[in-house]
Amino acid sequence: METRTVAEVLQGRPTLEGAGVKLMRAFGSPQMAPLFDPFLLLDDFGSSSPHEYMAGFPWHPHRGIETVTYLLKGEVQHEDSTGTRGTIRNGDLQWMSAGSGIYHSEMPRPPEREKPDVELDTEMRGFQLWVNIPSAHKMDEPNYKNLLRQNLPVAELDDGTRVKVVAGELKDVPGLGHITGPVQNLPVDAHYLDIEMKDHSEISYNVKDGYTTFAYVMDGEGIFDQAQNAKAGKRSVVLYRREGNHIKVRTEDSGLRFLLISGKPLREPVAWYGPIVMNTRDQLAQAFHELQTGEFIKHKATSYDYFE
Numbered sequence: 001m002e003t004r005t006v007a008e009v010l011q012g013r014p015t016l017e018g019a020g021v022k023l024m025r026a027f028g029s030p031q032m033a034p035l036f037d038p039f040l041l042l043d044d045f046g047s048s049s050p051h052e053y054m055a056g057f058p059w060h061p062h063r064g065i066e067t068v069t070y071l072l073k074g075e076v077q078h079e080d081s082t083g084t085r086g087t088i089r090n091g092d093l094q095w096m097s098a099g100s101g102i103y104h105s106e107m108p109r110p111p112e113r114e115k116p117d118v119e120l121d122t123e124m125r126g127f128q129l130w131v132n133i134p135s136a137h138k139m140d141e142p143n144y145k146n147l148l149r150q151n152l153p154v155a156e157l158d159d160g161t162r163v164k165v166v167a168g169e170l171k172d173v174p175g176l177g178h179i180t181g182p183v184q185n186l187p188v189d190a191h192y193l194d195i196e197m198k199d200h201s202e203i204s205y206n207v208k209d210g211y212t213t214f215a216y217v218m219d220g221e222g223i224f225d226q227a228q229n230a231k232a233g234k235r236s237v238v239l240y241r242r243e244g245n246h247i248k249v250r251t252e253d254s255g256l257r258f259l260l261i262s263g264k265p266l267r268e269p270v271a272w273y274g275p276i277v278m279n280t281r282d283q284l285a286q287a288f289h290e291l292q293t294g295e296f297i298k299h300k301a302t303s304y305d306y307f308e
Contacts, residue, residue, distance in 0.1 A: 004244035006225040018057035046125030056107035062098035074124025080104035091149025164194040190263035202250040220256035
């Protein structure tokens with residue numbers, strides 16, 4: 001078993017998006033797309049000040065990508081032009097495939113007040129990942145995969161490490177065997193895990209050789225490459241080299257929480273402008289022409305709720 005080494009550790013950069021939402025862009029640009037293929041963008045959004053996120057992400061189009069929204073705290077009210085609507089709450093996750101095209105809006109809100117006499121907690125935080133769609137499926141029907149927090153499988157390991165498995169598989173969990181994430185049969189073979197570790201602990205995870213794999217540090221600090229003693233702290237992106245089928249992460253004097261994401265590279269041309277990602281400039285031009293003529297929406301979106 002070959003242990004992977006770290007290629008780069010990147011720092012997120014402050015960015016304004018939507019109607020003026022302050023967020024941290026972990027990565028995301030056409031120039032960086034080959035490095036993170038099939039992943040296009042990762043945003044870390046949220047604040048304890050509502051004026052920094054309440055303007056939200058009003059109506060906007062998407063085509064050719066999937067957006068994965070994972071909320072740690074707060075609410076995001078969403079709706080689209082085909083009638084789909086709902087609310088993503090603390091710990092929930094939505095995996096949306098825009099496919100041939102969707103107009104939607106996402107409006108962050110503070111968490112619901114637990115009791116009338118309790119002061120409102122205005123902090124909210126979440127993440128949105130963009131995953132490219134292979135050319136053969138870019139014009140598929142759009143769909144939503146909705147996961148409530150109670151339906152996300154969680155493994156608690158002997159040293160106190162907690163792993164939420166959204167997509168992919170965690171093997172040889174004591175007392176549980178193999179745990180498979182509920183999101184499956186995606187256009188791109190992908191793994192998506194939320195891993196929380198205590199100080200002085202260690203975790204190993206098997207990844208497929210050749211797959212793009214990165215970690216995004218939500219909180220704390222850890223060592224992501226034992227050979228190079230490669231440390232990374234809060235809001236860092238750890239991008240691994242593609243050679244190898246195993247990664248190992250350990251902590252020292254602080255705890256660590258991070259997203260671990262892996263996927264099969266598409267190795268296809270990327271034509272990307274704003275919220276639309278296709279393979280050629282002509283396809284981009286066609287998409288924007290259809291936005292002007294009202295022909296952009298091809299299909300009504302389907303929504304799936306995942307249960308244990």
